[in-house]
Amino acid sequence: MFKRVFYFLFALAFIILAGTSVMAQEKGKEGEYKDDKKIEEAIKDIYRRLDIGVKIFMDWYGHWGYNSNSFNRIANYEKALQGSGSTATILESRTKNNNEFRINRAYLDVKYKISNVFYARLTSDVDATVTPVAGSGQNPAFHIYLKYAYVGAKKDFGPVSLSAEGGMIETPIIGFIDGLSDFRWISQNYIDNSKVVLNNKSIDNSADVGVKASIGLFKYVTLTGSFTNGTGYKANENNSYKGVTYLVSIMPVKGLYLNGFGRNNIDTKYDYTGKKARTEFYGYGIAYKSDLIKIGFNHVFPNETTVGVQTSGIGSINVYPVQKKGYQILDSWLNFNLGGVVPTAPLLIVGRFVSGLAYKTYQKNLTDTELGNDRKTLLYLVGIGWQFNKNFRILVAGEIQRYIVKKDRYLRYVESTSSGTDYYNGNAIDPSLANLFVGSHNPNDARRLYVKAELAF
Numbered sequence: 001m002f003k004r005v006f007y008f009l010f011a012l013a014f015i016i017l018a019g020t021s022v023m024a025q026e027k028g029k030e031g032e033y034k035d036d037k038k039i040e041e042a043i044k045d046i047y048r049r050l051d052i053g054v055k056i057f058m059d060w061y062g063h064w065g066y067n068s069n070s071f072n073r074i075a076n077y078e079k080a081l082q083g084s085g086s087t088a089t090i091l092e093s094r095t096k097n098n099n100e101f102r103i104n105r106a107y108l109d110v111k112y113k114i115s116n117v118f119y120a121r122l123t124s125d126v127d128a129t130v131t132p133v134a135g136s137g138q139n140p141a142f143h144i145y146l147k148y149a150y151v152g153a154k155k156d157f158g159p160v161s162l163s164a165e166g167g168m169i170e171t172p173i174i175g176f177i178d179g180l181s182d183f184r185w186i187s188q189n190y191i192d193n194s195k196v197v198l199n200n201k202s203i204d205n206s207a208d209v210g211v212k213a214s215i216g217l218f219k220y221v222t223l224t225g226s227f228t229n230g231t232g233y234k235a236n237e238n239n240s241y242k243g244v245t246y247l248v249s250i251m252p253v254k255g256l257y258l259n260g261f262g263r264n265n266i267d268t269k270y271d272y273t274g275k276k277a278r279t280e281f282y283g284y285g286i287a288y289k290s291d292l293i294k295i296g297f298n299h300v301f302p303n304e305t306t307v308g309v310q311t312s313g314i315g316s317i318n319v320y321p322v323q324k325k326g327y328q329i330l331d332s333w334l335n336f337n338l339g340g341v342v343p344t345a346p347l348l349i350v351g352r353f354v355s356g357l358a359y360k361t362y363q364k365n366l367t368d369t370e371l372g373n374d375r376k377t378l379l380y381l382v383g384i385g386w387q388f389n390k391n392f393r394i395l396v397a398g399e400i401q402r403y404i405v406k407k408d409r410y411l412r413y414v415e416s417t418s419s420g421t422d423y424y425n426g427n428a429i430d431p432s433l434a435n436l437f438v439g440s441h442n443p444n445d446a447r448r449l450y451v452k453a454e455l456a457f
Contacts (some may be wrong), residue, residue, distance in 0.1 A: 127143050164211065203263070239266070293335070293340075361373075
């Protein structure tokens with residue numbers, strides 16, 4: 001009897017325990033299911049907040065004629081040379097076999113919406129700098145670098161909107177102009193690429209480390225300013241001074257933009273007197289933007305303050321005379337897309353005219369070959385293309401750039417093979433000869449042909 005009762009109680013306990021175990025297991029499965037749902041919802045939320053894009057600019061590029069951002073008058077019957085002897089570089093492209101395939105931009109763009117106010121962006125790009133040098137027998141490669149990396153905040157209060165960004169930011173002027181013209185996949189604007197028309201002088205960078213803030217008023221006026229290192233996204237800060245950039249944009253009617261802008265940057269500081277080398281510019285522009293046509297221009301006035309050659313002083317005191325140089329840029333564009341009104345015929349027609357001027361200066365020694373020189377270059381671009389869809393478009397374009405250099409008459413009496421090209425030092429050939437005039441001319445026009453393509457997804 002006792003054994004039967006024991007077996008009965010054992011069996012009952014086993015059934016209860018087994019049932020409890022099964023119930024606990026079912027409950028555990030339900031908990032795991034709920035956890036899986038939470039993970040799935042979290043992943044969906046991240047996906048909704050995340051925006052990943054790719055943008056590639058590539059082209060085939062052929063070029064003939066002068067091929068340098070720096071230009072001066074060159075001697076007749078000679079190729080344009082930079083340097084002398086075994087280190088001389090020919091600056092004239094040959095009349096044939098000067099073409100290459102290029103990757104001009106390869107964005108991997110990651111944007112994340114942290115909340116309704118905060119967001120973040122991380123963007124990488126490539127450049128055509130190769131290491132080791134192409135043709136050295138080793139494999140060259142594109143460089144991948146950081147273009148943007150910042151956190152930002154944006155809030156709309158109805159008539160007023162506020163935004164701010166900090167980190168490796170897009171500077172206010174260059175990206176704004178590219179957005180108006182939609183020309184960046186064809187060529188940079190000439191605030192961004194001023195060295196091409198200002199004798200190798202750069203005046204701004206498209207990205208830099210710092211902070212930027214913007215305020216919008218009634219959707220008609222936008223005020224933007226930035227405070228950055230001033231050295232750009234490819235260089236570390238080299239002094240304690242910062243670049244200040246500002247932009248005012250007024251839109252009186254939809255699509256029409258009236259813009260004023262400027263930038264001030266101290267490059268370095270000299271001696272105890274506090275003299276500073278600086279690069280600054282100001283300017284204005286007008287642009288119209290619609291699905292059919294984008295047209296506009298910018299008129300820019302850069303100024304460069306440098307410090308001249310160090311001269312001997314008293315004891316350890318050095319004297320650095322200040323020198324100033326003025327420039328001017330006129331950059332205009334036309335971007336026509338027939339697809340804006342006829343979606344089945346997205347024909348592209350583009351044009352660009354650019355003028356760059358480096359004013360003459362007399363803040364030079366009489367024997368300096370830059371005394372009284374001014375340089376002007378004119379650039380013309382026309383192209384025709386087709387936009388297959390929102391992800392791909394292609395264009396064929398031709399470009400001509402002219403170079404015009406005016407030299408001070410006095411230089412004709414002081415130049416030699418080591419200091420200029422208008423005159424050679426005849427005394428080096430025959431002691432009875434003075435400087436010999438050999439004639440000089442402007443560099444040959446640069447002629448460029450492009451087949452451009454943009455891929456974005």
